Amino acid sequence: MGIAERKSRERAGREERIVAAARAVAESEGWDAVTIRRLAKEIEYSQPILYSHFANRDAIVAAVAVEGFKELATVLREAAGAANGKRESLMDVAMAYFAFALSRPALYEAMFILPTQLQFAEAETRSELRAGFDAIAAAVSPFCADVEIVTETFWAALHGLAELERSGRIRPGMRDKRIALVVQAIVDAGSNAPMRG
Amino acid sequence: MGIAERKSRERAGREERIVAAARAVAESEGWDAVTIRRLAKEIEYSQPILYSHFANRDAIVAAVAVEGFKELATVLREAAGAANGKRESLMDVAMAYFAFALSRPALYEAMFILPTQLQFAEAETRSELRAGFDAIAAAVSPFCADVEIVTETFWAALHGLAELERSGRIRPGMRDKRIALVVQAIVDAGSNAPMRG
């Protein structure tokens, strides 16, 4: 039964094209430009076809977000692996996270700002988000006892810095100094806490 | 010519009612429910009236955001003033910020997530945002030399923690530990940096 497989392949291919189109349009014209009609035009099918692949528009955004989580995890792992020392590794992870967030703003938006509801029901999303989290945790772990807490806080600080800079709330010029401050805080958390306890 | 004044007063009152309605609907049903038709119904006028007060829907959201910036500044100033020691003051500011963000999610959304374009052209918004920033800066200043940088980073960390928790990315239970970690980082930044320099 090669026919069913061919059809399945074609469907999967079209689904990828939808997600790719959504991402491309969002990145070049913003998420407001990502309408069902626009995506239908991009893939050269009628609108209802999209609803045979995704339940609604949010599900398409969520699919883009899942792609983003995969890529973020890869980027962070590579950044952590390339460095020599523990401190360099942490700094590289921070810089890589920032570069990711600012170079793909629409993708980052899909991951952390837009839907925030459906995408966490899917198991795949959870695991991919976890992969990125683990990459950060690996870089953080040499400096602290309670890895989970420190990773969450480190991540939140990077996320907050990226968001406030992206929306023009804080000065764009001092980026590296702020990141250095966050990294230093993690390093200090490792050297201070044990001394006290 | 008391007539013109009366009319001006009535207009201002109606404008306040529009903003209040937008905020109330957003807080109880989410920003998606805040449509022009819905607000018109709430204030018992026709839709075009709203456009004699605001250029478009985003301007209404921005007006709500401005209210939020004023209230945030007040909340942070009170928190900083009530505490005794420098460290308590910093911790209280952090807790107050968090309480603000989580207790008025729709308001916080208007301030930091939704429009992010128009509202910073207005001078009023800038000054109110600055007021909140200054309140944080006052609590941070005893612990560092470069107040601006540290304040930006401290604020970003709080914002990131609030956002990630609000969207369910990090565990809700460990909130206080993460906040304590951020506060400790600021305190350490003050005790470490001078020793090195």
Place this chain on the structure above:
DNA sequence: ATACAAAAACTAGCACTGCTAGGTAAAATG
């Protein structure tokens, strides 16, 4: 008081959105 001018508010409608029902063309099966 009444006719008039000006201001204020409303009705109706446009172009767009997400989404869907119902009919049509294409393709696989006997």
Place this chain on the structure above:
DNA sequence: CATTTTACCTAGCAGTGCTAGTTTTTGTAT
């Protein structure tokens, strides 16, 4: 080749932000 199933599209609904054109209300002057 006929039939059934699958795939797909056209057309349309209800709702959105926003606006043109008209009507009502209000204040002014005779």
